[in-house]
Amino acid sequence: MNEVLAFFMEYREAIFIIILSIFLGIEVISHVPSVLHTPLMSGANAIHGVVIIGAIIVMGHAHNLLSMILGFIAVVLGTLNVVGGFVVTDRMLEMFKKKKTKK
């Protein structure tokens, strides 16, 4: 119990930010029309590509060959996620461009 409390205390700001973000994610999405489900999924997919920052950090502090190689792969994969994700989403949404405003 005490360990859980200490853990909570140590990370309480992060935990708090996590909780607020969870609520925010739910609220933001909950009124989306079904036509947008796929582009939204794809856009969200691109956003979690933010993991690339972690890849850059490890790669930026890698010292041996193995971690250089792994880091390199990680950065490539993360970039794929980011760039591919945003571009594909943009292409999907381009399809809707002629869409008139609906009530």
Added chain:
Amino acid sequence: MNEVLAFFMEYREAIFIIILSIFLGIEVISHVPSVLHTPLMSGANAIHGVVIIGAIIVMGHAHNLLSMILGFIAVVLGTLNVVGGFVVTDRMLEMFKKKKTKK
């Protein structure tokens, strides 16, 4: 400029929490039907009564008579806000109790 950055750095978690809360507040409210405007205003009014915690803290560490008196007043006022706020909101919402679910 440096001072602003240092300020930001010092309070960045709080600033972050503030920003997330702002978004959350906006998102949560933006779909409320107009019948609920008044109860919602009243409910929100009760929630900001959380300032009473601050009043309890100052009162709890007051050492001279003046701050005792001011603290006492602050706690009374804060309680009024909290208790009155929630009770009045409840009374308002009681009026809607027979309300059937609408489409």
Added chain:
Amino acid sequence: METIITLTKEINFSPYISILELSYLVASVLFILGLKKLSHPDTARSGNLWAAAGMGMAILFTLLFHKTQAEDGTYQGIHNIPWIIAALLIGTVIGWMAAKNVKMTAMPQMVSLFNGMGGACAALISMMEFPGMQVRLAAEQAPHMLNGEALAILLGLMIGGVSFAGSMIAFGKLDERIGDVKSAAIRYINLSFLVLLLVFVVFIMFKAPVAGENWMIYTLAALALIYGITFVMPIGGADMPVVISLLNSFTGVAAAMGGFLYNNQAMLTGGILVGSSGTILTILMCKAMNRSLLNVIIGGFGGGGKSAGVGGDTTVKEISLSDAAVLLSYSQKVLVVPGYGLAVAQAQHLCHELENLLGSKGVEVRYGIHPVAGRMPGHMNVLLAEADVAYEKLLEMEDANNDMNNIDVVIVVGANDVVNPAAETDPSSPIAGMPVIRVWDAKNTIIMKRSMAKGYAAIENNLFFMPKTRMLFGDAKATMQKLIAEIKNL
């Protein structure tokens, strides 16, 4: 805040602090969930209770577990507990009684009053924290007070003070103790006080702290109070619900300043949530009246609006009670359009009686509810619900308008602006563009009001002069009573 951070770091070992922080986290989540539920009709009431539960928890745990580092370096829990409990009890009893006994129609005043209390509380906290901070900073020989703590204290005082004074004025206006002040000058006075207030905050922050020099904080408090008064004074009495909503969000921000000061998660989230959602709510309320927030604050509405010229017909036709009784009894579809006058006359119960009476004769009676009829959003819903009118009988404005051609008789009970055709026809009218209930499309219209007096927007209403309109003068409650008696005697 800095000290609090180091404090919580140093006494990490104490599980009490963790429990306290955890309780604040839970309270914040309860506030969020409560607010979320409050914005849906079915869950609103439980939402209020959830938020209240969060509040109770935060208060209790603060009393039990809060610790501050005293000047001698030791950690001290909350002192003066008996006094605090006494204050809590006094506040609870007064608040409870006031909230329970207030009349349904006086609720906006009540909310305003409670909001003011919160603002005052925030301001008092700042006033008590400032001297201590000054002493501390002076001891450290700080060259200025440019830090987060001072900012939070000063803004808390400023915003809380404005909110307190403004709420009191709003209360007075709604309770009809304070009249409207109309003058172009006050707008400039207003603005200058705001500028003065902000300049003074900056001034304090750049001054080197001197222990015991407290005149500044008192002056700031006085300025905030004055600005609060001049801010609300020129705004029309009937715009007060919007103003209260705005001041409500101010108090939220003031509470959040306290949260920043004490690094207190519950105060921070609770305050900011109210601050942002209150702002949005204010904007939504303005939108429902088809006005901008700026327009409400600057005024020019709610009194003194130029009367739109009454064109053509200028004679008013009255209807006798017995004619009205016959007309209603032999109709198929009747629509009641209630307005502020219904609330003033407290005629909602009689309205429901009339509805039942006509219903028993086979007449279909329903209500057309304008979103801003009355003086607060949902005012009519609340009144009619109080009189046990079934929810299905209440038509929203749009639905009522769509069915208007089929209505035989519309009875307008103490409504005026919300049935004013000028909103659609006269672009120069102060209510131009506001959606209205188009009662003139019905086959007959009966208007119950006491006189030809204007409504909230203080403009003429052409409806009264239209060929299908008949007036039934008198207090809505008395007239309604007589009408019911007539119908029974038919």
Added chain:
Amino acid sequence: METIITLTKEINFSPYISILELSYLVASVLFILGLKKLSHPDTARSGNLWAAAGMGMAILFTLLFHKTQAEDGTYQGIHNIPWIIAALLIGTVIGWMAAKNVKMTAMPQMVSLFNGMGGACAALISMMEFPGMQVRLAAEQAPHMLNGEALAILLGLMIGGVSFAGSMIAFGKLDERIGDVKSAAIRYINLSFLVLLLVFVVFIMFKAPVAGENWMIYTLAALALIYGITFVMPIGGADMPVVISLLNSFTGVAAAMGGFLYNNQAMLTGGILVGSSGTILTILMCKAMNRSLLNVIIGGFGGGGKSAGVGGDTTVKEISLSDAAVLLSYSQKVLVVPGYGLAVAQAQHLCHELENLLGSKGVEVRYGIHPVAGRMPGHMNVLLAEADVAYEKLLEMEDANNDMNNIDVVIVVGANDVVNPAAETDPSSPIAGMPVIRVWDAKNTIIMKRSMAKGYAAIENNLFFMPKTRMLFGDAKATMQKLIAEIKNL
């Protein structure tokens, strides 16, 4: 995290760190705004760009300003910058090309692939951080690895690994490289792997760290990959969009673990936002198909569903091309109901041509769009938009159903489940309760498909046997071409 906290505290003086943190804050806000805009049709595209801008900023500022404390106590910026930029370039070129060249109909696969890349990236980060952490903790002689850092590393690996492997399988299924595996046993294998995975994570955390002992992390990685495969394998190929959405939110959580590890605000918010909004989106997608998430995951749908007995009529009436051409040309209102077959045949452009042709003859042609027609939400809208069909011509399911009685001819182009009456009549049908387009209420129905084969839910469709229904067999594109030629020749 701990070290990072002290780190940022100690080098407070460096404005670079502050700028970096500020950029993360701005990036987070851009993610939030982007997501918000993405959920409204009019702003979706700019929302995507906002989020992309936030991402670009976060990456750039990380490269420029990130600092870590090395073992010797000095602060070091990002090394290996040329290599990192090379990797970024390679990823950009491949990602860009792949995204630009993929066929519209293969987009779900693409999303799945990119999602898998993100998961793999998260997993790799954990694999690289674990040995270092073990060395550090072993040096401190820590009795176990029960701390936030280890938890974040292990969960990041586990979730990222599952997401990677699952996405690859989902990709394979959508691309029809991997078939469906149906067996009750796999469900238990599945569950046991999940339990094993979780137990193993707990086991690692309770073990005392030994420097260089890396088999654990490799085993965990292997377990995660295997579980990812067994998790997705038994789920029907056409449920993949839902699965991808779920795996998408997994990757979000994995990214957030990285954010927790590095105390990185942008990763934390970005990841969690995607985690929670992705979960809600998954649930919404299931709702649109009238199923629960559990039902999708456990399967039992999308293959092998028992065929609902075909009652009464069992003969199918065909229609000749020339008859169809006449029928259409002399109708007043025609409704096209497209389905998955339209996508397979790529007949959307011909559809639009038919619409124009009939329109020139005075026939009103519109489209009835079922929300889950095709294999991804919005699939039909995307296809028809690609073929330049005007947005006003697309009716949502409800509107289409309301107008169905007035429709002279419905042309069902490669749809099956979304026009299956069993959804309404047969409570034991796997699609029971799913809303469908009630084409049988129209005066005539023409069905274009290649055979009597079943659709996605693998059930019979009574519609084909109904008296007003006529079949027009053949590939949708070829048939449509011939039909257009016939109408032109009339």
